[in-house]
Amino acid sequence: MSKFIPAPWLSLFLLVFWLLLQNSITPGLIVLGAVFALLIPLYTNRARDFRLTLHRPLKALQYIVLLIIDIILSNFNIAAIILLPQRKVKPALIEYPLDITGEIPTTILASTISLTPGTITAEVSRDGRSLLIHGLNVQDPEAMIEQIKNRYERRLKEIFQC
Amino acid sequence: MATLPVWADWLISFFVLLGAGFAFVGSVGLVRLPDFMSRLHAPTKSTTLGVGGIIIGSSLYFSVTTHFSAHELLIAIFLFLTAPISAHLLAKAGLHLHLKLISNTQDLRKKPEQYADREAD
Numbered sequence: 001m002s003k004f005i006p007a008p009w010l011s012l013f014l015l016v017f018w019l020l021l022q023n024s025i026t027p028g029l030i031v032l033g034a035v036f037a038l039l040i041p042l043y044t045n046r047a048r049d050f051r052l053t054l055h056r057p058l059k060a061l062q063y064i065v066l067l068i069i070d071i072i073l074s075n076f077n078i079a080a081i082i083l084l085p086q087r088k089v090k091p092a093l094i095e096y097p098l099d100i101t102g103e104i105p106t107t108i109l110a111s112t113i114s115l116t117p118g119t120i121t122a123e124v125s126r127d128g129r130s131l132l133i134h135g136l137n138v139q140d141p142e143a144m145i146e147q148i149k150n151r152y153e154r155r156l157k158e159i160f161q162c
Numbered sequence: 163m164a165t166l167p168v169w170a171d172w173l174i175s176f177f178v179l180l181g182a183g184f185a186f187v188g189s190v191g192l193v194r195l196p197d198f199m200s201r202l203h204a205p206t207k208s209t210t211l212g213v214g215g216i217i218i219g220s221s222l223y224f225s226v227t228t229h230f231s232a233h234e235l236l237i238a239i240f241l242f243l244t245a246p247i248s249a250h251l252l253a254k255a256g257l258h259l260h261l262k263l264i265s266n267t268q269d270l271r272k273k274p275e276q277y278a279d280r281e282a283d
Contacts, residue, residue, distance in 0.1 A: 079184065115246055
């Protein structure tokens with residue numbers, strides 16, 4: 001962005017992180033944290049070889065909330081699969097075609113898939129155009145791919161505009 | 163040991179028990195699921211909610227008894243950053259070693275060579 005605040009979101013994140021570590025909010029801590037939050041990105045900026053801009057910060061927040069809700073809901077699903085004795089699991093290895101590009105968005109999508117219970121990202125294809133997903137209980141692979149596309153990938157595309 | 167108001171007592175107990183319950187389910191899953199790849203699902207997943215419940219309980223307890231406390235959230239942040247990575251590494255190792263999958267696993271890889279180890283060329 002500007003010359004003195006190269007990564008505003010990183011700075012904000014560092015400040016919040018600092019305050020959480022201190023576990024209290026006083027004016028002195030905020031000033032000290034702000035100084036660190038401004039200096040650290042300036043110092044490390046040359047080492048960051050990826051440029052990333054958050055185009056829709058509100059959407060990003062919404063994404064995090066959606067992710068947390070999904071994690072909670074599907075945790076119950078997995079718990080049911082584990083605890084009910086008669087349920088037969090139907091695992092599958094699924095190839096998921098990627099629409100988004102860029103290392104960071106792909107990493108976030110892969111981590112999202114791994115965090116929501118029932119699916120794990122096992123591998124990225126060599127050409128970087130698809131992910132290999134292991135699903136614990138997949139009845140309809142097409143529907144699952146469609147769901148990930150609609151729920152997560154479309155939003156990430158909007159957030160990072162990639 | 164500070165005394166808690168009744169509502170806080172119930173709320174904190176609920177979250178701690180929820181967390182403990184999910185951690186337990188994760189461990190049971192580790193034993194019960196049939197093959198390596200599906201076993202991966204249980205611990206990496208249930209820990210998110212298991213630890214989540216316990217840190218919410220902890221945060222509530224210290225907020226009610228002493229002063230507002232939110233630095234437990236850091237644990238959740240670290241966990242959300244690292245859990246997918248360890249799951250990914252374990253899954254990758256599993257693929258690399260061609261571990262046996264249970265027979266009803268559907269393998270829907272259209273281009274398996276994209277995920278195979280480097281050929282001797």
